[in-house]
Amino acid sequence: MIRRRRTHQVNVGGVRIGGDAPVVVQSMTGTYTYEIDKTVAEIRKLADAGCELVRVAVPQKRDTDALPHILEQSPVPIVADVHFHFERAMEAIEHGIHKIRLNPGNIKDRKQVDRVIAACRERAIPIRVGVNEGSVVERSDKDRRAAQKAALSEDPHEQLIALMIHVLEDYLRIFDDNDFGDVVLSLKSIDPVVVIDAYRAAAKRFDLPLHLGLTHAGPPETGRIRSIAALGTLLASGIGDTIRISYAADPVYEVEDAHELLCSLKLRNRVEPELIACPTCGRIEIDLIQLVADVRRKLTSIKTPVKVAVMGCVVNGPGEAEGADVAVFAGRGKGIIYVQGEQKRTVAEGEMLDALYDECEAFADRVERGEAKLSSGAVNILPPDPLPRSDGSVPLSVVE
Ligand code: SF4
Structure with a gap:
């Protein structure tokens, strides 16, 4: 905070x-x-x-x-x-x-x-x-x-x-x-x-x-x-x-x-999707850099701050993507897609981009309709009254 x-x-x-x-x-x-x-x-x-x-x-x-x-x-x-x-x-x-x-x-x-x-x-x-x-x-x-x-x-x-x-x-x-x-x-x-x-x-x-x-x-x-x-x-x-x-x-x-x-820094609310991705390592089983670039481009049409994770393997992936609304764990020619921790579907590598986008769009629609909540809450950017001054210092305002 x-x-x-x-x-x-x-x-x-x-x-x-x-x-x-x-x-x-x-x-x-x-x-x-x-x-x-x-x-x-x-x-x-x-x-x-x-x-x-x-x-x-x-x-x-x-x-x-x-x-x-x-x-x-x-x-x-x-x-x-x-x-x-x-x-x-x-x-x-x-x-x-x-x-x-x-x-x-x-x-x-x-x-x-x-x-x-x-x-x-x-x-x-x-x-x-x-x-x-x-x-x-x-x-x-x-x-x-x-x-x-x-x-x-x-x-x-x-x-x-x-x-x-x-x-x-x-x-x-x-x-x-x-x-x-x-x-x-x-x-x-x-x-x-x-x-x-x-x-x-x-x-x-x-x-x-x-x-x-x-x-x-x-x-x-x-x-x-x-x-x-x-x-x-x-x-x-x-x-x-x-x-x-x-x-x-x-x-x-x-x-x-x-x-x-x-x-x-949680000083402003996100209004668009947040993309997180693994840094890749020796366990990588897909061209993740290209996949991340493709996902980033495709997500620009979604205007809800869905947190999306793109991970390069299924070994450590699920743990590392904790907190994502929609995540794909890619490798061995396929991708496993999760929505808020629940495994939704497994698709072939060639279908992964479209399938991930469809899940993101469907989740964003549910959020907009009030049927689902984003995993990380929106930030309250308007601070309440200043904290009381105890030592003459400049008043502080609470952001979150
Ligand atoms: S998700 Fe897999 S490939 Fe990516 S950094 Fe973690 S262990 Fe390596």
Whole structure:
């Protein structure tokens, strides 16, 4: 069971972040935002994959000019990532954007930040204040000295974390002065250990919702491990209100992996089948890798979170597939299919894929009709009231 840290809640175009809301999945388009049709197509693709918020970059005026057309067609709320020009923030707000992302390293002028905050308040638009390791390392000597003092350490890693927190505190003072609290925070780095420690420090210091992510995680093959190491560690300790996994690839992979991570940690309910498979070993009696790929493809048409196991032999298979709703134990030219522990039928190897699918579909139909229950219960993602504070610590909320 994961106890989530309860944070202030913000509303981004109807999507709640923080408080008792489930962890929100977000991603970012890789298109030029001014290319409206391509950007809308990518937003739709991400939304179809389960993305709940999509960020678009608006480095130029022609990007913010495109926003009304994009907002009109988008099925999910849109976040504008403002880089160096505060005018882009003002234009995006004017066009009805749902959230703004500001980098304290890029927009520093107090009067400009005040104006962005005033415009966001008028339209109830939350702001993400996103600090990146890359932008804080260029800070002034004064900031560095303050961070060194706060870190109480000569260790460069601890000083970096203290500097990131210091930069955030400094910037958030402007928001405090404006009495503006609809803020989401992020503290990204390319280094998963920096990410873990920076967010832990932020979770102790602020009660604002946290947007988790790494910068430049790399291609999915390696970025996946780096992202899951950092985000999984934080989420498992109750930290994180929205996540963006970022890869140098089609952003749909980011959304798929984000959902798998949240479902694995029982922070979100599965809505589609979960496929488990044996890792294969010297007892294998079938081309299991191919079978798993075929089963995975076929199961995409089922929209019930049935747990399906594909096992490579009948020796250890039944024990290892414990907890699966539907399982096949394959080998010696045949497959034995079980449904919730009960042996249903034995089929020839060539019929195994279709037979397994038929049993999965029939079981899913029974679940939908209320005649059967999934073996692992659905997760309650809305936490009840916070646990009582006994020591002044941040309140926790129960997720499961
Ligand atoms: S199910 Fe059989 S083949 Fe697969 S890992 Fe276990 S013992 Fe090996």
